[in-house]
Amino acid sequence: QLQASGGGLVQAGGSLRLSCAASGRTFGSYAMGWFRLSPGKEREFVAGITTTARATYYTDSVKGRFTISRDNAANTVYLQMDSLEPEDTVVYYCAASYGTLTPTMRSGTRGWDYWGQGTLVTVSS
Numbered sequence: 725q726l727q728a729s730g731g732g733l734v735q736a737g738g739s740l741r742l743s744c745a746a747s748g749r750t751f752g753s754y755a756m757g758w759f760r761l762s763p764g765k766e767r768e769f770v771a772g773i774t775t776t777a778r779a780t781y782y783t784d785s786v787k788g789r790f791t792i793s794r795d796n797a798a799n800t801v802y803l804q805m806d807s808l809e810p811e812d813t814v815v816y817y818c819a820a821s822y823g824t825l826t827p828t829m830r831s832g833t834r835g836w837d838y839w840g841q842g843t844l845v846t847v848s849s
Contacts, residue, residue, distance in 0.1 A: 726840030728818045733846045734808055742803040744818030744840055752776075752796040755825035757836065758803045760814040767817065767833050771803060774825050781830050785811075808847045815842035 730742040742758065757772040771792040772781045780792050791804040801818060819836040821829060829835040 726818050726820060726838055728816065728840040728843045730803075731816065731843030731845045733848065736808060736810055736847055736849050738808050738847070739804070739806045740808065740845060742805065742816055742818075742843060742845075744801045744803075746799045746801075746820060748799070751799040754820040754822055754837075755829070756792075756794055756801040757819045757821075757825070757829065758792060758801075759817045759819060759833065760812075761817065761842065762814045769830055769832060770816070772825050772830055773801065775823070779825070781825070805845070808845075810847050810849045812845060813847045815844050817842045 725747040726744055728744045730740060734740050752775055755774055758770040759767045760770050761767045770783055770786055771790055773792045773794050777794050789807045794801040818840040820838040821836045826835055
């Protein structure tokens, strides 16, 4: 089970940190990711991190602004969002997949096993 939190209202240029807490004792065996869903669009990959955190991946629109990290001892993955823009206003979801973070998983929702509930981020201009 994944529980996302940390969304809220922030002004453009501000920051938020999303958290996603996982239940279970094998968190360190799961690749983790963050997605977002805009009205009328498919769920979009935002960021992903491998099981050991040796590699991270980002969609182009958030590179240099967002940072994904994980704390395997705390069963939690984070998404630090800086320099937020009004276009970042959407619902964010965390996801987990056992094992490798594949290129397919970095391009969409295929291959992800578990999803958390969404958390809404609103960026005012």
